[in-house]
Amino acid sequence: MFLDLTILAIVLAAASGLPGLFLARSSVRGERIAAWLMAGGALTGLVCAAVTVLGGGQPTAFFPWPAAGNAVVGLDALSAFFLVPVFLVGGLGPLYGLGYWPQRLHTSNGRKLRLFWGLLVAGMALLVISRHAMAFLLGWEIMALSAFFLVATEDHREESRRASWVYLVATHVGTLTLFGLFALWRHTTGSYALEPVGQDTLSLGTLHLLFFLALLGFGLKAGVMPLHFWLPGAHASAPCHVSAMLSGVVLKMGIYGLVRWLSLLPSPPAAWGSIILALGAVSGLLGVVFAIGQHDLKRLLAYHSVENIGIILLGLGVAMLGRSSGHPEWVALGLAGGLLHVWNHSFFKSLLFFCAGAVVHGAHTRQIDRMGGMAKAMPWTAACFLVGAVAICGLPPLNGFVSEWFVYLGLLKTALSGGTAAMVGVPVLAMVGALAVACFVKVYGTVFLGEPRTRAAGHAREAPLSMRLPMLALGACCALIGLAPVLVGPVLDATTACWLADAGAETVRLGHIAPLGVISVLAFSLTACVAGVMVFLGRPALASRAGPTWDCGYARPTGRMQYTASSFAQTIVLFFNRVLQPHGRRPRVVGLFPPPAHLHSHVDDAVLDRVLLPAGHRIEGWFNWFHRFQRGLTQHYVFYILLTLLALLCTLFPFKAHLAQWFAR
Amino acid sequence: MTNLLNTILVIVLMLNLFALGTSRIVSVIRTVAAQGALLSLLPLLLHEHLTLAAALTVVPTFALKGIIIPGMMIHALRDVKIKREVEPLIGLQPSVILGALATVFALLFADQLPLTDAHSGALIVPTAIATVLAGFILLTTRFKALTQVVGYLVLENGIFIFGMLLVEAMPLVVEMGVLLDLFVGIFVICIIVNQINQAFASMDTRRLVSLKE
Numbered sequence: 001m002f003l004d005l006t007i008l009a010i011v012l013a014a015a016s017g018l019p020g021l022f023l024a025r026s027s028v029r030g031e032r033i034a035a036w037l038m039a040g041g042a043l044t045g046l047v048c049a050a051v052t053v054l055g056g057g058q059p060t061a062f063f064p065w066p067a068a069g070n071a072v073v074g075l076d077a078l079s080a081f082f083l084v085p086v087f088l089v090g091g092l093g094p095l096y097g098l099g100y101w102p103q104r105l106h107t108s109n110g111r112k113l114r115l116f117w118g119l120l121v122a123g124m125a126l127l128v129i130s131r132h133a134m135a136f137l138l139g140w141e142i143m144a145l146s147a148f149f150l151v152a153t154e155d156h157r158e159e160s161r162r163a164s165w166v167y168l169v170a171t172h173v174g175t176l177t178l179f180g181l182f183a184l185w186r187h188t189t190g191s192y193a194l195e196p197v198g199q200d201t202l203s204l205g206t207l208h209l210l211f212f213l214a215l216l217g218f219g220l221k222a223g224v225m226p227l228h229f230w231l232p233g234a235h236a237s238a239p240c241h242v243s244a245m246l247s248g249v250v251l252k253m254g255i256y257g258l259v260r261w262l263s264l265l266p267s268p269p270a271a272w273g274s275i276i277l278a279l280g281a282v283s284g285l286l287g288v289v290f291a292i293g294q295h296d297l298k299r300l301l302a303y304h305s306v307e308n309i310g311i312i313l314l315g316l317g318v319a320m321l322g323r324s325s326g327h328p329e330w331v332a333l334g335l336a337g338g339l340l341h342v343w344n345h346s347f348f349k350s351l352l353f354f355c356a357g358a359v360v361h362g363a364h365t366r367q368i369d370r371m372g373g374m375a376k377a378m379p380w381t382a383a384c385f386l387v388g389a390v391a392i393c394g395l396p397p398l399n400g401f402v403s404e405w406f407v408y409l410g411l412l413k414t415a416l417s418g419g420t421a422a423m424v425g426v427p428v429l430a431m432v433g434a435l436a437v438a439c440f441v442k443v444y445g446t447v448f449l450g451e452p453r454t455r456a457a458g459h460a461r462e463a464p465l466s467m468r469l470p471m472l473a474l475g476a477c478c479a480l481i482g483l484a485p486v487l488v489g490p491v492l493d494a495t496t497a498c499w500l501a502d503a504g505a506e507t508v509r510l511g512h513i514a515p516l517g518v519i520s521v522l523a524f525s526l527t528a529c530v531a532g533v534m535v536f537l538g539r540p541a542l543a544s545r546a547g548p549t550w551d552c553g554y555a556r557p558t559g560r561m562q563y564t565a566s567s568f569a570q571t572i573v574l575f576f577n578r579v580l581q582p583h584g585r586r587p588r589v590v591g592l593f594p595p596p597a598h599l600h601s602h603v604d605d606a607v608l609d610r611v612l613l614p615a616g617h618r619i620e621g622w623f624n625w626f627h628r629f630q631r632g633l634t635q636h637y638v639f640y641i642l643l644t645l646l647a648l649l650c651t652l653f654p655f656k657a658h659l660a661q662w663f664a665r
Numbered sequence: 666m667t668n669l670l671n672t673i674l675v676i677v678l679m680l681n682l683f684a685l686g687t688s689r690i691v692s693v694i695r696t697v698a699a700q701g702a703l704l705s706l707l708p709l710l711l712h713e714h715l716t717l718a719a720a721l722t723v724v725p726t727f728a729l730k731g732i733i734i735p736g737m738m739i740h741a742l743r744d745v746k747i748k749r750e751v752e753p754l755i756g757l758q759p760s761v762i763l764g765a766l767a768t769v770f771a772l773l774f775a776d777q778l779p780l781t782d783a784h785s786g787a788l789i790v791p792t793a794i795a796t797v798l799a800g801f802i803l804l805t806t807r808f809k810a811l812t813q814v815v816g817y818l819v820l821e822n823g824i825f826i827f828g829m830l831l832v833e834a835m836p837l838v839v840e841m842g843v844l845l846d847l848f849v850g851i852f853v854i855c856i857i858v859n860q861i862n863q864a865f866a867s868m869d870t871r872r873l874v875s876l877k878e
Contacts, residue, residue, distance in 0.1 A: 635754065
């Protein structure tokens with residue numbers, strides 16, 4: 001019954017944008033209908049997911065699909081776990097869009113955005129509940145293509161078009177890899193069903209091939225470090241709630257695919273866990289380092305997604321190490337950390353993107369160094385952003401701390417009891433956390449504190465209620481998990497049990513190996529301390545000392561003289577000079593009264609700008625000679641057809657017999 | 666029967682050469698109209714027993730190839746106010762010579778093909794090949810959009826003659842579908858011709874190169 005309800009939710013989501021298409025462009029009813037339909041679908045889906053993850057049970061349903069056998073869909077704890085972010089962010093997005101992307105201001109692309117939003121949610125929910133390779137691919141492609149159209153929402157801008165094409169290429173390479181993966185699966189197991197197979201069905205070579213194909217295909221979607229190149233551009237040029245969806249949920253579909261796939265493969269070799277750990281360490285560290293070098297708020301948040309995917313992979317790597325060496329407590333801690341971070345990241349990253357949307361909307365720029373002092377104009381947004389920032393840095397008392405704590409515990413336990421590969425993870429995770437704090441101090445300090453640096457930033461207004469409500473809801477989720485991790489304990493236990501049930505190993509309860517109650521107590525006492533300090537600082541005696549935030553003894557200070565985000569990050573950027581290779585124009589200031597000068601610096605993406613684009617240009621250069629045949633004249637092309645036709649006709653002609661006849665005596 | 670058939674086919678071959686050798690676009694269109702009208706009679710002559718399917722194809726084929734399509738093209742021609750193909754890629758006489766060579770090649774080549782006895786006597790296969798080649802020559806050497814359309818029509822006529830060999834095996838609906846395709850295609854091109862003329866102030870298809878990426 002809950003499976004049927006989930007399918008109903010998917011249908012509601014897919015249909016949410018349709019009524020708007022039949023209404024006038026100027027009508028605002030379409031967006032309200034879409035928001036209601038999406039909210040209804042999301043609530044239904046969330047209820048189903050909650051009941052399934054807590055109640056267990058694995059109902060399945062069949063859909064006839066003559067070309068590929070019966071398509072099976074089913075709802076188990078793992079699917080339900082991933083349905084939660086899909087429906088939560090999917091349901092909050094259109095509500096946020098009412099204020100952020102209203103139809104009356106975006107008549108040309110608002111309806112398109114809502115249509116593909118609904119399809120995106122439906123596609124992701126379908127792929128999460130499918131138990132059949134073809135149904136999975138169907139959902140995967142619906143997701144990939146609707147995300148493409150969402151990234152290209154503002155297709156009149158060159159930047160959006162370019163980002164969406166890069167995304168399309170990346171996602172189709174991933175899909176091609178998945179075709180290979182499922183074809184190989186069908187070939188070796190004899191069916192498209194995504195069910196665990198016996199120990200001796202697959203040879204070791206096939207097993208490795210399946211693993212690496214899955215890593216490539218799902219890694220491209222998840223944005224693992226060398227494969228992340230589509231991600232910053234796509235996240236930066238999409239509308240903010242789309243970025244929230246992409247970063248918070250679409251990337252997680254890559255993680256879901258990997259997690260689901262690993263549960264199907266029997267007896268994993270120990271190397272897999274180490275490879276996933278290494279990828280996680282690289283993504284985590286480089287993601288945050290590249291984030292520090294960014295000047296664009298949304299690109300910065302996008303690189304933080306790479307970092308968080310790295311943390312999730314660290315957890316998954318620990319779980320894989322535990323599975324291959326038979327340590328159920330490593331599996332429980334690693335998988336719980338990784339999976340909880342999936343939820344957490346989808347909550348706080350969506351929250352951050354929602355806040356970023358409000359800020360960008362108010363300041364009319366995405367450049368961090370052109371904002372400033374936004375906290376005075378938008379106190380709600382500033383508070384929500386602070387919650388998101390504390391959460392993403394993995395600081396108590398919010399949810400990011402809980403999941404990173406599980407990953408730490410798993411890494412330490414593994415490292416101490418023989419898993420040397422995990423030794424790298426602990427310092428990397430610590431460094432990632434420290435750099436993330438530095439990065440968000442930079443962002444929060446520059447964007448929200450101080451004085452406005454531009455006129456537009458000074459004129460910003462607080463976001464409307466429809467935008468604040470989703471932020472508050474997500475912030476509440478972050479706080480709830482952070483303050484009471486006991487609540488998610490059973491969910492994580494059920495999901496881990498589901499993941500291991502396919503593999504046939506025993507499980508350990510999370511509550512027995514991780515101090516969930518202690519985290520709660522610490523979190524509550526820390527919150528009380530912070531609240532106490534704030535009350536103390538807010539006393540009338542202290543608060544009366546009002547004055548400009550930044551003065552520094554100048555007679556006529558302007559907001560533009562403030563310390564910038566770039567100068568704040570300069571030390572760290574220079575420290576990672578070799579990796580970031582920042583470049584730009586740096587003026588020389590000479591004399592006592594130098595003329596006006598401009599400073600400009602930029603950090604290229606490591607893969608897209610330094611490897612893929614030069615390689616693409618090189619290959620294009622090699623094939624330049626072919627332009628000689630492609631002149632654009634129809635007559636030439638018809639002539640090529642004629643030549644081919646004549647050549648084919650000549651193969652029918654018995655030349656040999658004729659020659660023999662002529663030269664015979 | 667075979668004599669009458671071969672007479673018609675020889676006329677078709679000569680019309681090919683005439684289409685290649687004339688520069689006035691109206692006469693080219695009329696030539697092709699006459700060719701199409703003649704060809705639409707083929708199903709009546711090809712088989713000893715007149716089948717219903719063959720008889721049914723005659724009327725719409727005659728109407729489309731002989732009257733409607735040429736009418737549309739002459740109409741489009743009047744709209745864009747041009748009369749002559751001024752600069753073909755190769756001159757008119759070399760085109761005729763090429764067409765004659767193609768006809769000779771087709772006759773020689775058809776001799777070598779392993780055909781059934783029923784078809785080996787008639788000129789059907791060589792005419793078909795020669796007409797297809799003539800269509801290709803028109804397509805590759807003329808630059809005006811309308812003469813290109815004529816080239817496609819001649820090409821299609823050649824394919825139609827080939828199709829006559831199969832008229833008993835092919836269902837009627839396929840034949841009608843091909844005709845509908847042709848009609849829609851020409852209809853669209855006639856509209857586009859006008860648009861090209863307006864956008865580029867010329868009917869020269871070489872101007873379309875500027876649309877290339």
